[in-house]
Amino acid sequence: MTNILLIIFVISLVHMGLSKRLNTYTSVLAFQGILLFGVAFIELIQINVPNLLFVLLETIGFKTIAIPYFLNYLIRRNKITRESDPFLPDFISVVIVTSIIICSFLLSNAIRDTHIQKILFVAALSALFTGLYFIISRKKIITHVMGFLVIENGVFVLSLAVGAEMPLLVNIGILLDIFASVFLLGVFVNKIGDVLQEQDVDQLRNLKD
C-alpha cells in the first residue's frame, strides 16, 4: 500500500512538471498532502498516539488544507495570472523531471543497506530535486514558494524513512519551520505584490555588483 501511495506521489511530481496553471499546482500540493497522510498513517501506526495525531494534523491540517488555501488566497489577492511562465517548454520539463526520478532511482539502488526502505528514499530524493528544478525553471515568485513546498514534502517522506523514533521535539521543529517559512514567504509575496505590478523574478535583479 505504501508503495502504491508513493508511486502516485512520484507521478504527481511529473504531473506538476507537465502542467502550466497555478491552480493545478495548489491542487497537486493538496493531493500530495493526502498521499503523505496515507503513507504516514501506515508507516507510523505503531508509535504512540499523541505523536501520531501530531503527524496526521501536520499532513492533513497544514499540507492539505491550510497551505493550499493560503496559496490560493495569495494568488487571488495579488491578481497573479494563471500561467506559471516556465523558462522551458513542457516537453523538456517532463523529460527533466523523469530523468530526475530515474537518477534518484539509480542512486538509491546504489545504497547497499537493508535497514532502509528504498522506495521512500527514491520518492524523497525525486521530490527534493524536482522542487529545486521548479525553483530554477519558473519565473513567478509564487512558484518558487511552491517549489519550496515540494522540497518540504520530500523531506517529510525522508523523515518517514528514518522511522518512528523521531522525537516529538523534532516534529515541532518541522512544523515551526513550515509554518514560519511559508507564512513569512507568503507575507513577502504580498509585499512584493503591493510594490511591484508583475510578480516576476526579473523584477528582483537590482542587487548586484
Added chain:
Amino acid sequence: MGIYLVGALLIGCALFLNRRRVLNYILVTVFVLLQWGLTIFAWLHRDKVVLVYFTPDALSVIFLSTLSVISVPAFWHSYIYFNSDREIPRERSIYYAAMVILLAALSAAFLANHIAINWIFVELTTLSASALIYHRRNVRTLEGTWKYLFVCSISIMLVFIGILLLTVAVQEAGFSDLGYAVLAARAGLLNTFWLKLAFLFVFTGFTAKMGLAPMYTAGIDAKDKAPSPAGALFSSVLLMVGFLGIFRVYTIISRTEIFPWAGRILFISGFLSVFVATVYMLRVKNLKRMFAYSSVEHMGLVVLGLAAGGVGYYAAILHIILHSFTKSALFFQVGQVYRIYKSKSIYNVGDYFRFNPAGALVLLFGFFFVTAMPPSGLFISEFLIFSALFAGGHTWLLAAVLLLLTLIIWSFGKNIFKILFIKPVGFDEAVVEKIAPAESLSQFVFLALVVYLGFYPPAVFVDLINHAIGILIK
C-alpha cells in the same frame, strides 16, 4: 538559562507591542544585562548540562562572550542610528524586537548540545534577521529580504536533511540520541556512507549562515541592505553560528576514517570562497558589499585552517573571533560614512579625513587590520593558517591563495584610499553632518582588542581555544 530564554522572549514581545521610546530603551538595557548574566552563568557552568539540551563548553563560551561584547556597541549604534535617521515608533520597536530575538537565538544556538536544538535556533535566526533586513521598507530591501529568506530557508532545509541522514546512521548503530557528546563518543560505530551524505548536506546548509561558497550569496545582500549595526551583527556573530554548526559535525567526523575526505571538502569550499571573494572584490562599487565579500574571503581562510589541521585548528578559531571584532568595527563605521555622504557607493564618497577624522582613522586602521598587516591580530592567525597549510604539504594551494589575497589587498586598498583622500565629485559640502569623535570610540576599542588578543592573548583565552579544539585531535 531558562530565565534567559523566557526573559528574552518576553522582552522581544514587549518591544514588539510597545511603541514608547523610553520604555523601548529600558527593555533593551534589561536585555543587555540579561545577556551578560547568561555569559557569566555560562562561564560558571562550564561543561555542565543545563536544562537537558544546553551545555556551555569551551567553544560556546568563547563565542557567547564575543557575542555579548559585540552586542553592547550594536545597541549603542542602533540608538545613534535612530537618532540621526527618521524614527518611526513602529519600525523602531520591530527593529529592537528582532535584534533581541536574533541575539537570544544565537546565544541558544551556541549553547545547544543537541544537533536538532541547534537547528531550531538557527532557523529562528533566519526569521529574525529578515525582519532586520527589511527595516527600511523599500523595493531594494524587499528584494534583499526575499533572497535572504529564500536561500536561508532552503539551506536550513538541507541541514535538516543532513540531520535526517545522520539519524539513519545513528539508528543503524543502535542508539537514538543526537546529542553532540554521544555522537562524538560513538562516532566509530556510524556507517560512513550515511555520515558522508550527512556531512555534505549539513555543510552545504550551514555555508549560507557562515558565508562560504556555494551559498554565500544570501549573506551579501543581507549585510548590504540591513542598517549598519545589524550588518555588523550579520558579518560577525551570525557567521559564527554557521561555523559552529560545521565545526560540531566536523568533530564527529574527526573520529572516523572519512576525516581526510571531509577535509578535502573543506579545502574545496574554502578555496572557492577566497576565489569568489577576489573576483567580486575587484569590481565591487559598494562599500558595504565590499566588506561583505571580505567576510567571505576570511571565512574561506578559516575553513582552510580547519582543513589543514595541526596549528590550523587553533588559528581558525582565533581568526574567526578576531575577524568578528574587526569587521563589526568597520560596519559600525560605515553607518557614519553613510550619514555624511548619504551613499554607500565608492564613486560618491571621498575625502573622508576632512569630514570625520576619527572615523577616517577607524577606516584606515580597519583596512590594515582586515588585510592582516602586522599590528593586527589577524596577522598572527592568518600566518598560523598559512604555516599549517605549508606544514600539511599544500604548497600549491597556499601559493594560489596568497596570490588571490594580494589581489584582494590591492583592490581593498584602492577603494579605501579613494574614500579617505580623494575628493568626491559633485558633493555638496555645506550640508555635511558633524559627527562626534566619541561615536568612533567603540570601534577603536574593538581594534585595540584585536591587537591585544592576537599578540598578548590572556591565558584563559588560549586555554579555552585549546579546550575547544581538544575534541578534534584524538
